[in-house]
Amino acid sequence: MTAILFIAQRASAAVLAFAVTVHLATILYAVRGGLTAGEVLGRTRDNHWFFAFYVLFVLAVAVHAPIGLRNVLREWTRWHGRSLDVALALFSVLLLILGIRAALAVYVSPERLFG
Amino acid sequence: MALDSESALAVDVWRGAAEGRFQTFQVPRRAHQTILDVVTEIQRDQDATLSYRFACRVGMCGSCAMVVNGRPRWTCRTRVSEAVTGDGKLQLEPLRNFTVVKDLTVDMAAFFDKWRDAKGHFEPAPIEKDGEPGSPMPQADFQVVPPATPERQAADAGIECIGCGVCHSACDVVAWNKDYLGPAPLNRAWTLVNDVRDAGNDARIDAVSGSAGCHACHSHMNCTEFCPRGIAPTYSIAGLKRAMISRALGRKS
Numbered sequence: 001m002t003a004i005l006f007i008a009q010r011a012s013a014a015v016l017a018f019a020v021t022v023h024l025a026t027i028l029y030a031v032r033g034g035l036t037a038g039e040v041l042g043r044t045r046d047n048h049w050f051f052a053f054y055v056l057f058v059l060a061v062a063v064h065a066p067i068g069l070r071n072v073l074r075e076w077t078r079w080h081g082r083s084l085d086v087a088l089a090l091f092s093v094l095l096l097i098l099g100i101r102a103a104l105a106v107y108v109s110p111e112r113l114f115g
Numbered sequence: 116m117a118l119d120s121e122s123a124l125a126v127d128v129w130r131g132a133a134e135g136r137f138q139t140f141q142v143p144r145r146a147h148q149t150i151l152d153v154v155t156e157i158q159r160d161q162d163a164t165l166s167y168r169f170a171c172r173v174g175m176c177g178s179c180a181m182v183v184n185g186r187p188r189w190t191c192r193t194r195v196s197e198a199v200t201g202d203g204k205l206q207l208e209p210l211r212n213f214t215v216v217k218d219l220t221v222d223m224a225a226f227f228d229k230w231r232d233a234k235g236h237f238e239p240a241p242i243e244k245d246g247e248p249g250s251p252m253p254q255a256d257f258q259v260v261p262p263a264t265p266e267r268q269a270a271d272a273g274i275e276c277i278g279c280g281v282c283h284s285a286c287d288v289v290a291w292n293k294d295y296l297g298p299a300p301l302n303r304a305w306t307l308v309n310d311v312r313d314a315g316n317d318a319r320i321d322a323v324s325g326s327a328g329c330h331a332c333h334s335h336m337n338c339t340e341f342c343p344r345g346i347a348p349t350y351s352i353a354g355l356k357r358a359m360i361s362r363a364l365g366r367k368s
Binding site: 002003004006007074075 | 291292324325326328330331356359360362363364
């Protein structure tokens, strides 16, 4: 189990190194370029590449963050065992839901949702 | 004994066990004096009840390790001039992360239990003889591992450990997590992983892959900084992580 978590932690870190760089560069570009919210949404809506990238990003976060948090908690607190693992699995699901929801919010057009 | 700071050392020595206090001794400074010389002089001339441990006096046995002015080191191979403060003070403590028996003497049992738990013993592989597998013990013949081969050199990297406990004393993770196997047992496990004659790697990599094994290492490199043999247990532990990944992904390490 430790071995699988260790590999998952390293592999997700490799994805994050790439994804965080792209994410920050995109934000800087959008802000400095003076794009309006409407212009940003115009570029993200129905953009399959954009959505696929953020799904990958969110998946990597949902894998990476709970494993790291588990290591920190096990090292610095007395919380060990099954209850910790269940709590962090739920935390992972929470990150996944929040992340995918945010990505969907800028990907799906309102007409497709409500029209 | 009244000696000025030019000719005397003020030596704070830990007295007691887990609970205790520092006792100050005045010891004359001598040319080429080692820390072990200082402790021996205190014990012989000033207080015969002082407990400490040594055997070889030449850096072979590893039994005289103590914490000298905050740094774990072999006292027999440390000259006073290397360790003393500018105003002639020395502070001698027993190794950290060990149970203190008395004064400067620690109990090494828990440390060596971790060598056992890390499967730090040689597991002989059966040797083929005339195309037939031989019996594992006793070995039918010597197995030749030429010194120049990469396999032998990989095993050589960590083989000179003499189990003095300096790295164990210096390691932050050992201090935080009492179950952590620690740099010396993991270095031993890595040495055996690289020993082509050894057949115990499945059990060994399992033993070092738990939450108290190689993954607990934070790569602070205190062990590598303080090892008096110049071994780099941090790299041995990194090697174990790689071996574990190879095994988990189904490759032969």
